[in-house]
Amino acid sequence: MSVGTDSQRWGRRLVLSLVVVLVSSPLSAAGPTGQMLAVLIGGPAAVLFWVSVIGLLVTAARSWVFRRSSSRTPSQADLRDIVSSDPAPRRPTMAGRRTRVAGAEDSWIKGVRGEHVVGAVLDGTGLPVLHDRRLRKGSRANIDHLVVAADAVYVVDAKNLAGSLTTVGDQLRIGGRDRTALLEGVRRQADEVGAALSRFGITAPVRAVLCLVGTARPPGLGFAGGVLLTTPDTVGQLSTLPGMLAAGDRDRIADLLAWAFPPAVSN
Structure with a gap:
């Protein structure tokens, strides 16, 4: 509460x-x-x-x-723990990213297109948004989008998938296949973001979101395994949720996250 x-x-x-x-x-x-x-x-x-x-x-x-x-300013010891030595841009928009698309269209390119669709919607909310951030130094894993809303920090994983979507308890099935691992993956990302904020002394809630942009979509906002299920049509509603984080607090948290999770792809 x-x-x-x-x-x-x-x-x-x-x-x-x-x-x-x-x-x-x-x-x-x-x-x-x-x-x-x-x-x-x-x-x-x-x-x-x-x-x-x-x-x-x-x-x-x-x-x-x-x-x-x-409003606490992190110490140098905090920064050494989680910050890359390379400069990290503040919040590049999806339009300003340089992607590595080459060759025939494949699942990777479809995924990139899905990320751009979701990123464009999030940029339009007016909230502080970070795109395509490296999960940790030396890791190839990335966070598609980080959104700092009034009520929480949202970790948004965009997936472009086809097939019918069903949820049974904490299980997610798409096209008849068990895709619960997608929920586990975005939950792990949210845990990493929460741990980074804790090191900065910030106690803002962190919530995991799976945004589906293909034909596999929930009918509206859904929930499975502790993860919010959205689509490009509904993910923008994150900006309408009430909370205690004022605009200045959101900008400060976004700046700290930009240092903690540097860009996955250099521009």
């Missing part, structure tokens, strides 16, 4: 308990029976009032800690 939701919840409880205390107070002047009713009604309300006050103070403290951690 977000800090904003907690604040509203404790605020409502505080107001309700205060009203009950004020309403029950005159009963104490109505003799023994009134005094008993005042204790039975007003006593729990008074306890709830002070618990709500404490809850509001704790929520305010949590919000302050989050803001402070989001």
Whole structure:
């Protein structure tokens, strides 16, 4: 639950308990029976009032800690752990990338086209977006897209696949084949991003997204194995979700992620 939701919840409880205390107070002047009713009604309300006050103070403290951690500048030791020595561009758009397409169309080229389709949609949201980032130094694995939204950091893996899509529990099947490994792959990427943010002292949620651009598509927003299933038509909805990350916080987190996960392909 977000800090904003907690604040509203404790605020409502505080107001309700205060009203009950004020309403029950005159009963104490109505003799023994009134005094008993005042204790039975007003006593729990008074306890709830002070618990709500404490809850509001704790929520305010949590919000302050989050803001402070989001604005923290990483130390040199932090950067040495996860940063490549090569300069990392901030957030190149999909239009500015140079791809390695050559020869006859194959599954790799179809995958690149899928990434470009999803990347163009994400660029249009106005959110900080990073494209085609190396998962870690020395690794050939890459993250297709990183999106810093108001409620979370999203790790988006784009796949151009054909066939009917079905989900059964935590299992994903496409064209009759078990493709649950796709969910496991994007979850591992999200874990890496979460670990990098933790090293920077940032506690923003990280969520895994599988965006399907071929004929294998969920009918809308789906969910399987802890991974959000989207299409190019629905992935842009990430920009509409409410959250506690202000625009300045999102830009700062995107800059840190640009250092932690450098471009997979040099321009």
